[in-house]
Amino acid sequence: MSNPMAATMPTRSAGKISAPVSYRGIAYISAAIGLISIGLTWLGLTHALSFTADNPDLSQWLYRIAIAGTCLSALLLIFPVRALMHMRQADRLVGAGDLVAARVPAWTCRQQGLSGIGYAATLLVLVAAYVFLTTNNFAVQRAFLNPEYMLESALMVLAAAKLNIYITLAASVIILVLSLALALLRMIPGPAGRPIRWMVIAYVDFFRAIPTIIVIYLIGFGLPLTKIGFVSGWDGMWYAVLALSLSFSAYVTELFRSAIDSIHPSQIAAARSLGLTAAQAYAYVVVPQAFRRVIPPLLGFFVALQKDTALVLILGISDVFGQAKYFAANFFNLSPVSVVGLFFFVITIPQTRFVDYLIERQKKGAR
């Protein structure tokens, strides 16, 4: 058989040692990108100065920022410099014919060069964001991040967040209970359970299909209109709780069900073969195992729930977002709404980090 590759492939005969990974190009590219980045950083950071000619104080500050930022960007040259040093070392070793020894500096050269490119790219994104904030005489910063307006509205806006926290807590409890009940109903075996299973499936499909905001709108404005004593005349917050619970329970039911489904059938077979009834097998073997798997995604849903409480403002409720919108309309400026954004950012980030940590820990299989 003829092999077209044979001619170009290095032969693996004794005494023939393959060269180290290619490294020189990356070192040079990294150095070039590093130098260009410094220039672009200086240009980007000094761009804001063109709008502050009439404000020497501010100009002074922005100038300092520009100098500090550019110095910082120059620090990143450490990567290409290291790359070039290792490149020289590798060159020397290759020249001396020691290809094996050259592999380590060649590899290090590549890694340092690539790191330089990665950091430079990140720096340029940050500089671009700064330019965006300050361009057109600080238009973006003024519209979204005006410290005066933010401070003035912050107290009232954050006080209104109490309502979002109440809604989250009330809805969480209802969602947990309702979803577990529905998931178990969904698992009732046999022909007798079929209509019940269908009912749960219909519920899940229905509420997963409809946007949460529509559910909130329909329930919040619709139920009071019915004038049925039992469901009208509630406080607005409770319509929000009901709507969010119905909507989220559909997702969480499905989550519970898929977790229960993910337990291998051999676990049920083992339990049943020991004489446990189907219900006992679920209670002692399947559900406890499923529950562990479900905790991280469940927490993820509760983070989503917290954020979606901001939707209740369509009911005219003064939650954190409603309050901020009121201020924003008065100031004719969006900075109060940015306060809401910051609020959610600050409460959400630790939770999502915690969820990630749990997922990571579960992957490692630690108990």
Next chain:
Amino acid sequence: MSEAFLSISALQKSYGSHQVLKGIDLQVNRHEVVCLIGASGSGKSTLLRCVNALEPIDSGVISLDGDPVSGIGVDVNRLRRKVGMVFQSFNLFPHLSVIQNVMLAPMKVGGLSREAAHDRALKLLARIGLSERADYMPDQLSGGQQQRVAIIRCMAMEPEVLLLDEVTSALDPELVGEVLEILKDLAQGGMTMLLATHEMSFARDVASSVVFLHQGQLIEKGSPGQIFEAPQMAETRKFLRRALSG
């Protein structure tokens, strides 16, 4: 004729259009150890799962101590208290410690108190030399240890028959011996066993009789001496030639 303790007659079982068991007749007397041998896919696992009602059967009768236990309307939970089953893949409950694995069924099914179940579990663990591992989690044990725990988890329910489905097939070769040792112990103690196995030397040493399954049919049955030294059927000879040379 149905004097046998476990009696299987004319058992048929299909998955969809694929007939896996084509009319099996098999008797197991009390204190007998019957080994099922046969190529992979010949229906050994399916046969064992049918006996334990983990799979519904299409036709035929399985009876235990003269009581028909197959078909619709049988109290499967009652049946399974008399029939223990051990699986190729151990199937210990990963969220329970070793001793909790052994205690679960005696407490929830057997109605034993926690103390009584604990005592029984400790005695059984001592028998397999794993008393010190009582509070370990299953994944902290070797495969051989896990399978030994799975066997005594079954024994804790004091079954009258033990079904074992290739219980050493998932083990590293050096761990097979310790599991077979337990099975030999049980056999010498008079335990009635029906087991699918690829361990021919174990079958030769321990079995009361050996049954050869081929494509869902029981082709040949006899004492280990008959089957291993003088097999009558061509398929049996062919299978044994492969099995014993490999």
